[in-house]
Amino acid sequence: MNEGLLEFLKREREAEWRIELRSKMKNKERTELERIHMPEQDAQLRSGNFKEVNEGLTEEQALVEASRCLDCPKPTCITGCPVGINIPKFIKKIESGEFLDAARVLKETNALPAVCGRVCPQEVQCEQVCFYAQKLDKDPVAIGNLERFAADYERNSGKISVPEITKKNGIKVASIGSGPAGLAFAGDMAKLGYDVTIFEALHEIGGVLKYGIPEFRLPNAIVDVEIDNLERMGVKFVKNFIVGKTASIEDLKKEGYIAFMVGSGAGLPNFMHIPGENYIGIYSSNEYLTRINLMNAADPQYDTPVISGKNVAVIGGGNTAMDSVRTAKRLGAERAMIIYRRSIEEMPARVEEIKHAKEEGIEFLNLHNPVEYKADEQGRVKSMKVQKMELGEPDASGRRRPIPVEGSEYTIDVDTVVVSVGVSPNPLIPQSMKDLDVSSWGTINVDKEKMQTSIPEVFAGGDIVRGGATVILAMGDGRRAAASMDRYIKGRVRELLSLIGEFKSIGDILDFAR
Ligand SMILES: Cc1cc2nc3c(=O)[nH]c(=O)nc-3n(C[C@H](O)[C@H](O)[C@H](O)COP(=O)(O)OP(=O)(O)OC[C@H]3O[C@@H](n4cnc5c(N)ncnc54)[C@H](O)[C@@H]3O)c2cc1C
Numbered sequence: 060m061n062e063g064l065l066e067f068l069k070r071e072r073e074a075e076w077r078i079e080l081r082s083k084m085k086n087k088e089r090t091e092l093e094r095i096h097m098p099e100q101d102a103q104l105r106s107g108n109f110k111e112v113n114e115g116l117t118e119e120q121a122l123v124e125a126s127r128c129l130d131c132p133k134p135t136c137i138t139g140c141p142v143g144i145n146i147p148k149f150i151k152k153i154e155s156g157e158f159l160d161a162a163r164v165l166k167e168t169n170a171l172p173a174v175c176g177r178v179c180p181q182e183v184q185c186e187q188v189c190f191y192a193q194k195l196d197k198d199p200v201a202i203g204n205l206e207r208f209a210a211d212y213e214r215n216s217g218k219i220s221v222p223e224i225t226k227k228n229g230i231k232v233a234s235i236g237s238g239p240a241g242l243a244f245a246g247d248m249a250k251l252g253y254d255v256t257i258f259e260a261l262h263e264i265g266g267v268l269k270y271g272i273p274e275f276r277l278p279n280a281i282v283d284v285e286i287d288n289l290e291r292m293g294v295k296f297v298k299n300f301i302v303g304k305t306a307s308i309e310d311l312k313k314e315g316y317i318a319f320m321v322g323s324g325a326g327l328p329n330f331m332h333i334p335g336e337n338y339i340g341i342y343s344s345n346e347y348l349t350r351i352n353l354m355n356a357a358d359p360q361y362d363t364p365v366i367s368g369k370n371v372a373v374i375g376g377g378n379t380a381m382d383s384v385r386t387a388k389r390l391g392a393e394r395a396m397i398i399y400r401r402s403i404e405e406m407p408a409r410v411e412e413i414k415h416a417k418e419e420g421i422e423f424l425n426l427h428n429p430v431e432y433k434a435d436e437q438g439r440v441k442s443m444k445v446q447k448m449e450l451g452e453p454d455a456s457g458r459r460r461p462i463p464v465e466g467s468e469y470t471i472d473v474d475t476v477v478v479s480v481g482v483s484p485n486p487l488i489p490q491s492m493k494d495l496d497v498s499s500w501g502t503i504n505v506d507k508e509k510m511q512t513s514i515p516e517v518f519a520g521g522d523i524v525r526g527g528a529t530v531i532l533a534m535g536d537g538r539r540a541a542a543s544m545d546r547y548i549k550g551r552v553r554e555l556l557s558l559i560g561e562f563k564s565i566g567d568i569l570d571f572a573r
């Protein structure tokens with residue numbers, strides 16, 4: 060944490076209301092309180108419905124949990140937050156019962172707190188470096204649950220604060236993609252007075268927040284509130300518009316857009332390229348989840364098909380795999396299995412997702428890898444051959460390398476397989492702009508501070524730059540891109556003004572420009 064920030068936090072901590080709050084309870088009493096467990100839907104019940112699993116803290120629970128926070132002089136928690144939320148301040152606002160103010164503090168640095176409170180991996184970010192976890196070896200303050208509480212309180216109160224907007228300047232800028240990177244970018248640019256349009260390829264706004272993460276983890280209604288807010292700030296949304304196909308960036312420039320933010324994500328699924336992977340009933344997790352989340356495939360009243368298999372195998376160990384397998388269970392699978400080539404400790408999914416999946420009756424076949432699929436005479440998958448694995452030395456990722464155990468293959472009956480072994484950047488934008496500097500992985504290369512690409516008026520952030528990361532990182536990128544695009548545009552305007560100064564009259568300028 061840099062000295063300037065520490066100084067600022069110290070000054071804030073010395074505010075009268077914070078001193079008074081700290082004096083109300085001794086630190087010893089605070090640290091003796093147990094972390095409040097978030098109420099959740101019964102596992103048996105929830106594995107048959109799409110309602111949210113976590114039910115949120117009550118006001119009483121939030122007050123107790125907030126009082127566990129020690130309002131540390133050096134709040135290490137902040138260093139673990141990718142967007143630097145003023146964590147002790149928002150928590151102390153909760154402790155003092157000023158829930159709307161708590162939400163306001165969150166929104167100073169986080170455009171989507173209700174989303175992040177639900178899906179951020181706090182256990183490896185802010186909560187991992189909380190004083191409780193670092194020095195007391197106790198459960199950290201439930202920062203994520205408190206963030207969700209404050210954001211939900213604000214939404215339910217109907218008093219959502221729409222940020223103040225600088226006088227509109229009429230300058231047209233565009234975001235390509237409406238995921239968290241594009242949304243965060245749009246919010247900041249609208250605040251600065253720009254005329255912002257988001258172009259989205261799909262028929263829904265929200266990116267992975269809508270098409271990937273299922274209702275039982277992140278209800279669409281929560282994302283919609285954030286989108287409505289942007290609309291109220293004047294952001295325009297154009298759906299079913301594929302930049303690079305429907306129109307190119309050059310076409311958009313002719314329409315008056317002068318700068319662009321590419322937040323097109325990493326939605327291109329990876330496959331394993333093993334025999335039989337093209338059989339009917341084998342989906343990528345993106346297709347499987349999109350059909351269900353965006354196209355109502357699980358609802359018999361809709362025409363979009365999806366196979367509600369009885370024996371479903373999901374290949375992979377990340378959040379996407381966990382979302383797919385838990386979705387399959389909710390669609391009636393009798394056997395919903397995770398097939399993952401490493402051990403449970405190496406799974407990249409959030410600890411909470413793994414715990415919830417286990418409670419819901421998901422089978423974990425760790426140290427297993429599929430090697431071949433077999434189909435019936437109609438070409439529909441009916442079984443898969445899997446091979447057992449053991450762990451060797453750590454590889455480049457730092458995780459122990461899975462090694463196949465010779466002769467350990469056996470067959471499992473399956474009627475649906477969801478392949479969830481990672482994603483690659485969406486290739487359309489990188490391919491459609493020849494001067495854009497792109498890495499060998501297909502991600503767009505940017506100046507990390509400015510998020511500016513090799514084309515000065517094009518900025519980029521989120522998964523298209525990082526190649527599959529997290530919501531909060533995508534949002535942070537979107538916000539940085541907005542700040543530097545604003546500086547870039549203002550710089551250009553200043554350049555033009557200095558040129559204009561050379562002319563004697565408006566007439567001369569017009570003559571010159573003709
Ligand atoms: C199933 C799943 C679960 C996840 N769970 C979590 C989690 O729990 N916590 C977490 O932090 N992260 C999670 N992630 C990762 C996280 O969602 C992403 O890192 C994040 O959404 C990236 O944001 P983005 O804005 O870069 O891209 P996206 O959210 O992918 O949005 C990109 C948007 O751009 C649109 N687009 C693409 N090309 C074009 C084009 N040419 N023209 C117009 N529009 C275009 C796409 O349709 C899409 O809507 C999960 C991801 C998945 C798939």
Ligand code: SF4
Binds near residue numbers: 129134136146147
């Ligand atoms: S480190 Fe933990 S206890 Fe200290 S201010 Fe942050 S949340 Fe509170």
